[in-house]
Amino acid sequence: MPDDAAPRLAALAEELLGGPLPIRIRAWDGSEAGPERDPVLVVRHRRALRRFLWRPGELGLARAWVAGELDVEGDLYTALDHLAGLLWERDPDDARPRPRPARIAALARDALSLARPLPPPPPPPEEVRRRRSGGALHTLRRDKAAVSHHYDVGNDFYSLVLGPSMVYSCAYWDDGGTLEDAQAAKLDLVCRKLGLKEGDRLLDVGCGWGSMVLHAAREYGVRAVGITLSAEQAAYARKRVAHAGLGDRIEIRVQDYRETADGPYDAISSIGMAEHVGSQRYGEYARVLHRLLRPGGRLLNHQIARRPLADEDDYAIDEFIDAYVFPDGELSPIGTTVDQLERAGFEVRDTQALREHYALTLRRWVANLEARWAKAVTLTTPGRARVWRLYMAASALSFEHNRIGVNQVLAVRTPATGDSGVPLRQPEWR
Template sequence: MGDAARRLSALAERALGAPLPVRIRAWDGSECGPPGTPLLVVRRRRALRRLLWKPGELGLARAWVAGDLDVEGDLYEALELLAGHLWERGEDTGRPAGGALLAALRDPTLRATGTALLRLARPWPPPPPPREEARPAGGPLHTVRRDKQAISHHYDVGNAFYEHVLGPSMVYSCAYWAPDSTLERAQEAKLDLVCRKLALTPGQRLLDVGCGWGSMPLHAAREHGVSVVGVTLSEEQAVYARKRVAEAGLTDRVEIRVQDYREVHDGPFDAVSSIGMAEHVGSARYAEYARELHALLRPGGRLLNHQIARRPLKDEAHYRVDPFIDRYVFPDGELAPVGRTVTQLEEAGFEVRDVESLREHYALTLRRWVANLEAHWDEAVRLTSAGRARVWRLYMAACALSFERNRIGVNQVLAVRTPPSGASGLPLRTRDWR
């Protein structure tokens, strides 16, 4: 047995100024590090080449997706122990460029002295990036064409894969939990919470922006008697949603379109729901998004905007999109603080009437999705690829911890296109929808 693990641990300790908090197993079978901790497995020497070639989260992500790096043991515990060393967020700067260990790889002084790592890595160029990495077309961000490509990368990976991860509800946003809920009941409770906040009544028209696999349109039409237009940019989602609508006998009340929200011109609607879609809009287009939805509502109509938020930064110019998320999960996606979202909705003409945080609910939801994926791992790999399944497992587990630690949040913002008379139509006790 070789000594690669010992040499890697020694270099990590030199970079961190403290021992690495997990045990390492290297490609030569050697192990080193504190017993009883999760095992960081460096399966192939090329993992080091990826990190040296792209020091930071991108090199780390490529090694993980390719299977060059892995974790044995509790993934959540490993992520907690390694977070500050590998991808510390930097709440004051917003820079997702990596923690102490990855920053050390950029340090020319340390690299010059780290001859052991260089010999271990044999730093010729690494293999090409994993095929799961997104490469959106050039040009300006968030054009209709580029947004469709980004959405396709994330969602058009096979509906059967998402069935295994999301479960029968096929809802890809945080559920609304009670102590004894199942995932399916909690997702139904979330959909009904949205409908009640929108005060849907029979005969009204609802626009569901980013309708996914059709769960919100189906629930609103079946349980509240409304007519629904659901729009998505994903061809696969639309096919699946239309099939569900037909099976439910609701084709007279639910229409599913492959359409960008900017291309909807048959308003006005009585209500608009946007659940987990606004993260794709981008800061450069958010004001347009808010204006478009405002224009699509009748006076007195309501918007329910359900959106993930990040913590505000001391200097917003420092905000950078997470490289792993951008390349492998949500290309071109961006998060904004909830205060900015509220401000932009107000600037578009909305009256914001209620903001509710569901942060802990998303952590619970993500842990259930991870458990679903792990329980159906072999089938998920068969349906997509090992790399794609690894992306989703790491992404969802890391996000669960981020919600639990208040690094990110999720909020439902209820806003009204209040008419000149000032009659919002809301009850005096706003949260009577509970």
């Protein structure tokens, strides 16, 4: 017999949200409630509600999504926008009424009766398993495990999502053009900012599948070293280097930046890697890169940034991202990044915000994944494919709504003479 679950869920959600339900719900018993329009939030099993009750907020919803107990029929981006009140903190100016604590307790009891008071389901197997103590953050061993969790999903899976460029960072878009064009433009932008020329020695920190070192060696004649903690990435990159006939110019290592000691380099690129470093280690990261550069050498640091908080002690790592996507990853405001680079001895010469570019990039990746969904599931697991779809779509919206940004910072190890080597004008950078 139907539980009329959807109307009951809708009533609970409306009280918590302080307003009308923004999305239609279909529950496990076939009942529906909410506005007569797409998209539809499908609650396939009462376990989804049980997960949310045991872990209210983003992580509970994410577990239900990864397990396939929660789904969306229709446009995922629109659904996530509608669900923003459950996924992100309300705007301080939002005047909608909030239920009092006693009423919240009553709502929880109603929800529990609908979910049935059973123990919480175990997390999906794709979730990071950690010891209860958590352990010390950003040790060499723990960082290697975190990188392996994210990047050793399978090169074929990433090829499906990223396309032929195999670049897993923000592209640089012009009007029109393909994803591959935009990624090539981003790599060339980095090379121009670094002022690369024939014979220069380049270190690419977090080299991924080798796209940056290949572009720099092929187009600018540099000698390049790419380092990554992912064995799968390194194997793929080495094959690409050999196929391109650039083995005499490019070396790919499985190596932590803290273990790299063969400077000096003329230039260092770090594209989408610094988010893994962590606030506790960022000063060390900046000092190591400064030490590896020759006087006058340039660093291009390409990094996602969050918005600053009134009280930085309130910063909390995103639960879904930490559990399923980037374990131990941390975002910092752009001002903090610039400050840390300058404290390490760098002179910051240029910053460029690419927020809208990353939103466009992520939407292309999501489109690639959705277009070949059945193949993606066979290349990894259904849960892992669902993780990547949710993470990339939600991230696209975060960039579009200015919740996060991404910036390229050009810094120089300026020598004591004060001659940075940077031209007075740099129109070619854009």
